[in-house]
Amino acid sequence: MTQKKFVGLDVHRDTIAIVVIDEQGNSLIQSVVATEVEVIRDFLIGLSGKVYVTFEVGTQSNWLYHQINPIVHKVVVCNPRHNKFLMVGNKADLIDAEKLAQLLRLDSLKEVWQHSAAQLHLKELVRTHENLVSDCVRVKNRIKAIYRSHGIKCSGTSVYGPGKREMWLTKLGTPGMGFRADTLLTELDTLTKLRKQTKLEMFRKARKHADYKRLCQIPGLGFISVSYLLAQVGTPFRFKSKRQFWKYCGFAVNTHSSADHQIVDGKLQKRIKQTSTRGLTRHYCHRLKAVFKSAAQTSSSREPFCFYYENLIAKGTRPALAQVALARKIAATTLSIWKNQSDFDGKRVAAQGIKYKQLVETQ
DSSP states (O other), X not given: OOOEEEEEEEEOSSEEEEEEEOTTOOEEEEEXXXXXXXXXXHHHHTOOSEEEEEEEOSXXXXXXXXXXXXXXXXXXXXXXXXXXXXGSSOOOHHHHHHHHHHHXXXXXXXXXXXXXXXXXXXXXXXXXXXXXXXXXXXXXXHHHHHHHHTTOOOOSSXXXXXXXXXXXXXXXXXXXXXXXXXXXXXXXXXXXXXXHHHHHHXXXXXXXXXXXXXXXXXXXXXXXXXXXXXXXXXXXXXXXXXXXXXXXXXXXXXXXXXXXXXXETTEEEEOOOOOEEEXXXXXXXXXHHHHHHHHHHHHXXXXXXXXXXXXXXXXXXXXXXXXXXHHHHHHHHHHHHHHHTOOOOHHHXXXXXXXXXXXXXXX
């Protein structure tokens, strides 16, 4: 019989604390090694039996996962938000590593999916584009803040354009402010050029994906949104149902219930009561939530999803909640099309919306 060994790693910049336990939970090895590929690989190769390894998701988690996954039986990258057990009692590197190993032995860890090496290229391009867009917005806000501090109105985008740049710079009275504004404008030019280059490279990489054209058929999803979607999700088969996908995208509703059952005439019965809600889930992928919320805002006034949105408004749903419901609808449609490898049928979606609207009007 092959013995199983469970290895917990507490990963840091310079060192990794390692604790190895057996199937009974007994500690076998405790060690601290350098955060180097050769060292950690040699340590794990020296262990006999089936080796299961776990560590928390972080900056180095994807790199470490691809380094040790080929040499062990299984690697579990876990979500630290669910590891409340680590916060109980004393805290130290070896103690945390042993707790991770014990949770792995009990199969009580929340696993975080890891991208393959081939998918990382597109994901890094998406991250770069996202950062450059954020940096451009930040620099633009700083430029306008300079003019507002002098009481100069600067609405619109003409303040950034190269054609009227000298005219705007002459409006600043002090040389120091003029130098600062000119420096920020030069920085904005560089960031804009890099953003366009990254956008083009991201488009070239995303369009090679087999499902790129199919996902672009969905209203509200442009090539940037589809690129973000392909990079973040990787594969739709990570999610068993649309509800799991909603939770990942931040559209799942948290519910709260207690004392769900009662004894009536000696028989166990479930209480008939309304489950209370606690808003949307707080732990989600912000990138995907922004993608589907933007798609919902665009599709709320366009066919075929506009019929679904209008029906919700007619029933008395607030516009903000109706857009969330529409975002859930688009997310579910995206997951279904992606999984089934089918094309988007806009006529079918529109027919369903019109039929439901007629049913509401007749009641």
